[in-house]
Amino acid sequence: MSLRASLDEAVAWMKAIGLDVGDYRLSLYGLFSAILVALILYVAVKLSLRSIKWLLRRNRQIDDAQRLLTEKLLAIALFSFALLLGIDLLGIDLTTLAVFSGAAGLAIGFGLQKTVGNLIAGIILLMDRSIKPGDVIVVGDSFGWVNxxxxxAVSVITREGKEHLIPNEILMTQEVENWSYSSRTVRVKIAVGVAYDTDLRLAHKLMIEAAKESKRVLAEPAPVCWITGFGDSSVDHEVRFWITDPEGGIGNIKGDVFLRIWDKFHAAGIEIPYPQRDLRVRDWPEEAAKPVKPKG
Structure with a gap:
């Protein structure tokens, strides 16, 4: 028996195994053909996407946001084309499945409403370039840079190394702070109080010097120091300085400047006051004023 005859016999046997659903025949051969066609098309789409990504990454004229947008649009187009091509190759008559496809489409529409919304939101984010990979953003309690x-969803890496997956719709509907949208330069403010008997001009000079000596603080715009008020126990100041790497964290740069101010104040004898309260007694009972005799 030739190979062709064996194949024909195997195909006839697979077609014989099945069941009829109305005017449509569901057979083992049809199932095998569908799986084979889907596998071939899936591999072809994945290889095509890998080649497209390789070509886009070699193109230096587009940025990361444009590259991601192009990749996603091409992926949607290729998978849609593969689906239509697979239906055509398998010879599926969609008119026979009109009722079923309508009900399934309605169910999928309700079930995937959020997914489709997030997909469209992600495409819009990439198109208007309001959020790009590498940006430093704040969304609610999440602070980090876009991975x-x-x-x-958008992957945001926090300073603790945690990865927050924030749905795209949230970034479209809620307030988002993008620290690097138009410029990566960010101003940082710290509050410092000094005692009332302090030489304020000397304190100003030392605080500005402390900020300038920190490695991450920019020389231009230069750090400044202002009096913000006269508190109960201190003259309140605010030191303002600029950094250009917010992804490096804010707490650590504040801590570094605070420590430098502490060292300079300690060397100059400047006191950082803390709240103290004096208790004044207007009337003291005579019984309480008498000395207490020890027992025994």
Missing amino acids: KIGVR
């Missing part, structure tokens, strides 16, 4: 913009 990647996915189909469903």
